[in-house]
Amino acid sequence: MNEPNSNELIGRLLGPAGPEIGCDACFEELDRYVELEAAGEDADAAVPGLSAHLEGCPACREEHESLLALVRDD
Amino acid sequence: MSSATATVRGAVRSAPVPAGKTVLDPESQELLQALKGSGRAYDEACARLHELLLRAARFEVSRRRRGMNGGEADVIAMEAADDALLAVLRRLDDFRGLSKFTTWAYKFALYEAAVKLRRRAWQDRELPLEPEALGFFHSASPGPDDYVEVRERLGKIAAAMDDVLTPHQRRVLVALAVNGVPIDVLAERLSTTRGALYKTLHDARAKLRAHLEETS
Numbered sequence: 001m002n003e004p005n006s007n008e009l010i011g012r013l014l015g016p017a018g019p020e021i022g023c024d025a026c027f028e029e030l031d032r033y034v035e036l037e038a039a040g041e042d043a044d045a046a047v048p049g050l051s052a053h054l055e056g057c058p059a060c061r062e063e064h065e066s067l068l069a070l071v072r073d074d
Numbered sequence: 075m076s077s078a079t080a081t082v083r084g085a086v087r088s089a090p091v092p093a094g095k096t097v098l099d100p101e102s103q104e105l106l107q108a109l110k111g112s113g114r115a116y117d118e119a120c121a122r123l124h125e126l127l128l129r130a131a132r133f134e135v136s137r138r139r140r141g142m143n144g145g146e147a148d149v150i151a152m153e154a155a156d157d158a159l160l161a162v163l164r165r166l167d168d169f170r171g172l173s174k175f176t177t178w179a180y181k182f183a184l185y186e187a188a189v190k191l192r193r194r195a196w197q198d199r200e201l202p203l204e205p206e207a208l209g210f211f212h213s214a215s216p217g218p219d220d221y222v223e224v225r226e227r228l229g230k231i232a233a234a235m236d237d238v239l240t241p242h243q244r245r246v247l248v249a250l251a252v253n254g255v256p257i258d259v260l261a262e263r264l265s266t267t268r269g270a271l272y273k274t275l276h277d278a279r280a281k282l283r284a285h286l287e288e289t290s
Contacts, residue, residue, distance in 0.1 A: 012251040015279035031173035
């Protein structure tokens with residue numbers, strides 16, 4: 001793993017400041033969130049706390065990126 | 075927080091879905107109906123679903139294969155599609171029609187493939203879990219806007235980790251946030267779940283933020 005700089009490390013240690021959902025809820029809502037994003041709608045308003053979770057969870061962030069790319073590829 | 079959300083142990087629940095938003099597209103309706111049926115139509119629907127899941131799994135593997143040879147990549151994609159098929163069939167009744175059925179199904183294949191790839195990348199590596207790994211703090215590379223205050227803040231966080239976190243919270247935070255261990259890999263080694271581990275991480279981060287605010 002590449003060493004992070006100090007600001008990145010602080011961000012990873014403290015995580016997102018706002019309310020966030022957990023990994024299980026993120027998985028449950030991810031398909032709806034991604035389709036709203038792909039349609040240009042306000043996904044964050046529909047699923048509060050999911051974007052904060054993506055900021056704090058690299059694994060869910062990877063899966064979100066992939067689902068969005070796959071849906072856009074369809 | 076608005077009435078549309080409710081605090082759940084420091085997290086939020088999503089807003090209720092407005093009525094009238096759950097009409098399925100014809101393709102989703104047809105596939106779902108066949109998967110809930112039997113006989114030849116069911117077998118054909120399963121084969122169609124497996125094709126979709128394999129496409130999604132291959133998509134994920136191709137994005138993140140990191141030097142893996144083609145044969146190994148295809149085995150992982152096929153295993154992910156097989157596992158995702160079982161998961162989708164087991165959870166059919168959980169599909170709420172809030173997205174296309176294919177999008178809902180894709181996420182299972184992406185998840186299975188991503189987890190397999192992360193576990194494979196760490197399969198022969200010892201996980202750095204111990205607080206001694208905090209030595210890493212002191213060698214964190216300066217960033218482009220790295221000022222003395224930032225380094226001091228990092229030092230305060232390191233001290234707060236010793237002062238306010240439980241040993242388990244500290245181990246999880248060090249592994250995930252400092253050493254970049256994937257959460258699925260850590261969950262497997264600690265015999266727990268990704269959700270439970272993220273809750274530990276979330277609580278540790280909240281404690282640190284609160285402590286820093288109190289002492290600033």
